[in-house]
Each structure stands twice: as structure tokens, then as C-alpha cells.
Amino acid sequence: MRPVLFGNNPSFWYETLRSFGHIAYGGADFGEVLTTAQRIREGDFDSWYDEWLLTADRVADVAREAERGRHPVSARDAWLRASNYYRSAEFFLHGNPADPRIDHVYEASVAAFRSAVALSERPVTPVEIPFENTTLPGYWYEAADDGRGRPHxxxxxxxxxxxxxxxxxxxxxxxxxxxxYHVLAFDGPGQPGPMHRENLVFRPDWETVVGAAIDFVLTRDDVDPEGLALIGLSMGGQLAPRAAAFEHRLSAVVSVDGVYDIAENFIADIPGATREDKAALLRTENAPEVDVQLERAAADSPVMRWALSHGAWVFGVDTPRQVLAAMLDYHLGDGIAERIKAPTLVCEAQGDLFFTGQPGTLHDHTPGSTLLAFGDELGADAHCHVGAQRLAIARIADWLDETLRPAA
Structure with missing residues (x-):
């Protein structure tokens, strides 16, 4: 989808489109997003924070007013929007993880969301998933009654x-x-909950994370153990298939959007004839020419500027070169994709800002997978199909229905 705002800054436009897209399931309202975006100075991370915080606080006040007036539906709706706006406010700040604004708005986002789901018509329960020596935060959504009278x-x-x-x-x-469907939404290592709580950074063996989530789900007696599906969003489009390659209790996996090699698109301009050559240069102790190259790339590209600064935080490294070196561990090569046994849906955003070409590669390497392409004719071609959430989830859910409940 072509930029409507922030025409010279694809990162700012994409993140604005992301909130526009969240209108579909209550995470925003059009006028709130538009007026916020119009106040922001393009490319200015502090301005982005200030204006989204202002809007979030205003909408949170609307929620409190509704609660005082005993209007729970109005309060729920406002809390949902406030949660998303607080999330957006901190987005570009992670170049300095010690910035106190980060924790302030993250905690406000979580608190707003929990206030909202406490008022939900269907039960939504915050949960803690046992994982190694800690827990992972998540939410258990109870399925709507479908009249079948059996586990979901x-x-x-x-x-x-x-x-x-x-x-x-x-x-x-x-x-x-x-x-x-029952749904378990959760954060794993490297994602916001574990990062904010204990600085638990990403790890490539994602099957350990998903395995813990499956163990948690299977403690319930209202769950169909033969009907476990996994959806991974964005980088989760690599993490979820990775988990499915080793965790064979899954009955289906959906990659939104498909990623075969996280590093490939980001290391394209690093010197070297092969991936191994590039990896050696990124992992060497001293490569000043690459360091200068990445400094220039960050200065020239808002996407690289954000990816490298955020990546240092979530991978637990110090330099841009170390970020790219860490990314090298997140791939489905060496026969990993070929180990996936569960039916796999690989989604493709034809205008993807980050992982162009990756869904096709994942599809080619994953036996029996289905490739589902989203184009711009219905505004669905952006990364993770933001701007077309109802269309995307309908197609994904229809595939899940046909895969998990073909006789229904």
C-alpha cells in the first residue's frame, strides 16, 4: 500500500498503517490515528513518542470516565485503543534500553489491555506459562460455543x-x-513481556518455547489435543516453522509472513560471495569497513536504523554488526524446514517491507505447504497484511477450519 503519510519515511508510515489496521479488532479509531500522525515530526523518535503518548493518555481518560459512569462496553473499547496507542508510543525508543519512557508506556499498555479484557464478553484470562526457571506471560481466550459439545x-x-x-x-x-477456537496468545524470550521483566533475549531454539506453551495448554480438559495450531507473526514467521520442525504435537502451523532466513535480506550488501563469507566477516573481531557501512546504512534507511537499534536490545548485543551476526542463527536451512510434518500455511505479503522473497523460499523447502499470497487490490500487501486484518484472519481461519475440522 502506497504511503499516505510520512512519504519519506517508510518505517513511520508502516507503523501508522499498523494502527490503522488495528481498527478492525478494536485497537484504534480512524480519527485518533490520523490526528496523532499529523502532529508527528517525520523521522523524529521523540515526537513519535510524545504524540502517541498524548493520544493514549487522552483515550485512557475516556475509559476511566466510562468506568465512573458504569458504562463497561465503552470503557472496554477505550482501554483497548489506549493499549495499542501506548504500545506504539515506545516503538522507536529501544536504541537506549535505559530510557525510562520505555517501561512507563509498556506497563501502561499492558495495564490498559488487562482493564479491557476484564470487561470482555467472552472470558479472557491473563496467564503465566511455566518455562525453564521462569514464566512467560500470555492470555487464554475461551472459545465461543459452537454447539458441538466437545473439546475445542x-x-x-x-x-x-x-x-x-x-x-x-x-x-x-x-x-x-x-x-x-480457544486461543493462547503469549510472549516468548526476546519479545516484550520477557524483555521488560527480566531482559530475556531471543533464542533460536523456539521449539523449547512452543513446547512449554503446548504443555500448558494440555493441562486443560476442554482442549482437543489433536487440534493444536500455531501462528507466528512477522519474525514469528520463521520462529513458528522452526518450532514445528521439532515439536510434532502441532497439527497445523501458519507463518505470517513466511521467513526462511531472517538475516538474508539484511546482509545482502555485506561483502562476500556466499552466506558463509558474509557470516565470517560479521563474526570477526575487527571489521571496521563493515561497521562504517552499517553506520551509513542506518543513516540512509529508516528501516535499518530502527532494525539495528531494536535488534541490539532484543538479541542482547552491542553493535550493529553483532545484530546481523545474531540474525544468522535464525534460519530454516540445513534441512530444518524439510523436517516440518504438520500442514503449513505460508502467507506472503507482496509489498513486504522487510522479507521480500522469503515466503516463496520457505514454501519451496516445506513439504506439502500452501502458499497464500496477498496483493494490493484489497490493500493487503503490507507486511503481516496490516490494513486488511479481517481479510487476512478470515483466509487463515478458513484454512485452519479445512485443515483441523474438515468434516465439520
């Missing part, structure tokens, strides 16, 4: 490089619930 299938869903468990709601969790 479950969709596990997680975000990617930067999104939250709370944001999964706006990507379409309610659409899954109303179709008769």
Missing part, C-alpha cells in the same frame, strides 16, 4: 521481532475465538 481446537499465537502478546488481539484473535 486451540490456536497458539505469538508475535515477532517487536510486537506484544497484547497486540495479537488486534491481529485477529477475536476472529478465531468466534469461530470456535
Amino acid at each position: 481446537p486451540v490456536v497458539l499465537i505469538h508475535n515477532g521481532f517487536d510486537g506484544t502478546a497484547e497486540e495479537c488481539h488486534f491481529f485477529g484473535v477475536p476472529g478465531l475465538v468466534e469461530r470456535g
Whole structure:
């Protein structure tokens, strides 16, 4: 989708489109997003924070006023929007993880979301998933009654490089619930909950994370153990298939959008004839020419500027070169994709800002997978189909229905 705002800054435009897209499931309102974006100085991270915080606080006040007036539906709706606006406010600040504004708005986002789901018509319960020596935060959504009188299938869903468990709601969790699925939305290491709570950074063996989530789900007696699906969003489009390659209790996996090699698009301009050559240069102790190259790339590209600064935080490294070196561990090569046994849906955004070409590669390497392309004719071609959330979740849910409940 062509930029309507921030025409010279694709990162600012994409993040604005992201909130426009969240209108579909209650995470925004058009006028609130538009007036906020119009106040922001393009490319200015502090301005982005200030204006989204202002809007979030104003909408949170609307929620409190509704609560005082005993209007729970109005309060719920306002809390949902405030949660998303607080999430957006901190988005570009992670170049300095010690910035106190980050924790302030993250905590406000989570608190607003929990205030909202406490008023939900369908039960939504904050949960803690046992994981190694800690827990992972998430939300259990109880399925709508479909009249079958039997355990429901479950969709596990997680975000990617930067999104939250709370944001999964706006990507379409309610659409899954109303179709008769229980849903567990959760954060894993490297994602906002574990990062903010204990600086638990990303790890490539994502099957350990998903395995813990499955163990948690299977403690319930209202779950169909033969109907476990996993959806991974954004970077989750690599993490989820990785998990499915080793965690064979899954009955289906959805990659939104498909990623075969996280690093490939980001290291394209690094010197070297092969991936191994580039990897050696990125991992060497001293490569000043590459460091200068990445400094220039960050200065020239808003996308690289953000990816490298945020990446240092979530991978637990110090320099741009170390960020790219860390990305090298997140791939489905060496026969990993070929180990996936569960039916796999690989989504493709034809105008993807980050992972162009990756869905096709994942599809080619994943036996029996289905490639589902989204174009711009219905405004669905942006990364993760932001701007077309209802269309995207409908197509994904229809595939899940046909895969998990073909006789229904």
C-alpha cells in the first residue's frame, strides 16, 4: 500500500498503517490515528513518542470516565485503543534500553489491555506459562460455543521481532475465538513481556518455547489435543516453522509472513560471495569497513536504523554488526524446514517491507505447504497484511477450519 503519510519515511508510515489496521479488532479509531500522525515530526523518535503518548493518555481518560459512569462496553473499547496507542508510543525508543519512557508506556499498555479484557464478553484470562526457571506471560481466550459439545481446537499465537502478546488481539484473535477456537496468545524470550521483566533475549531454539506453551495448554480438559495450531507473526514467521520442525504435537502451523532466513535480506550488501563469507566477516573481531557501512546504512534507511537499534536490545548485543551476526542463527536451512510434518500455511505479503522473497523460499523447502499470497487490490500487501486484518484472519481461519475440522 502506497504511503499516505510520512512519504519519506517508510518505517513511520508502516507503523501508522499498523494502527490503522488495528481498527478492525478494536485497537484504534480512524480519527485518533490520523490526528496523532499529523502532529508527528517525520523521522523524529521523540515526537513519535510524545504524540502517541498524548493520544493514549487522552483515550485512557475516556475509559476511566466510562468506568465512573458504569458504562463497561465503552470503557472496554477505550482501554483497548489506549493499549495499542501506548504500545506504539515506545516503538522507536529501544536504541537506549535505559530510557525510562520505555517501561512507563509498556506497563501502561499492558495495564490498559488487562482493564479491557476484564470487561470482555467472552472470558479472557491473563496467564503465566511455566518455562525453564521462569514464566512467560500470555492470555487464554475461551472459545465461543459452537454447539458441538466437545473439546475445542486451540490456536497458539505469538508475535515477532517487536510486537506484544497484547497486540495479537488486534491481529485477529477475536476472529478465531468466534469461530470456535480457544486461543493462547503469549510472549516468548526476546519479545516484550520477557524483555521488560527480566531482559530475556531471543533464542533460536523456539521449539523449547512452543513446547512449554503446548504443555500448558494440555493441562486443560476442554482442549482437543489433536487440534493444536500455531501462528507466528512477522519474525514469528520463521520462529513458528522452526518450532514445528521439532515439536510434532502441532497439527497445523501458519507463518505470517513466511521467513526462511531472517538475516538474508539484511546482509545482502555485506561483502562476500556466499552466506558463509558474509557470516565470517560479521563474526570477526575487527571489521571496521563493515561497521562504517552499517553506520551509513542506518543513516540512509529508516528501516535499518530502527532494525539495528531494536535488534541490539532484543538479541542482547552491542553493535550493529553483532545484530546481523545474531540474525544468522535464525534460519530454516540445513534441512530444518524439510523436517516440518504438520500442514503449513505460508502467507506472503507482496509489498513486504522487510522479507521480500522469503515466503516463496520457505514454501519451496516445506513439504506439502500452501502458499497464500496477498496483493494490493484489497490493500493487503503490507507486511503481516496490516490494513486488511479481517481479510487476512478470515483466509487463515478458513484454512485452519479445512485443515483441523474438515468434516465439520
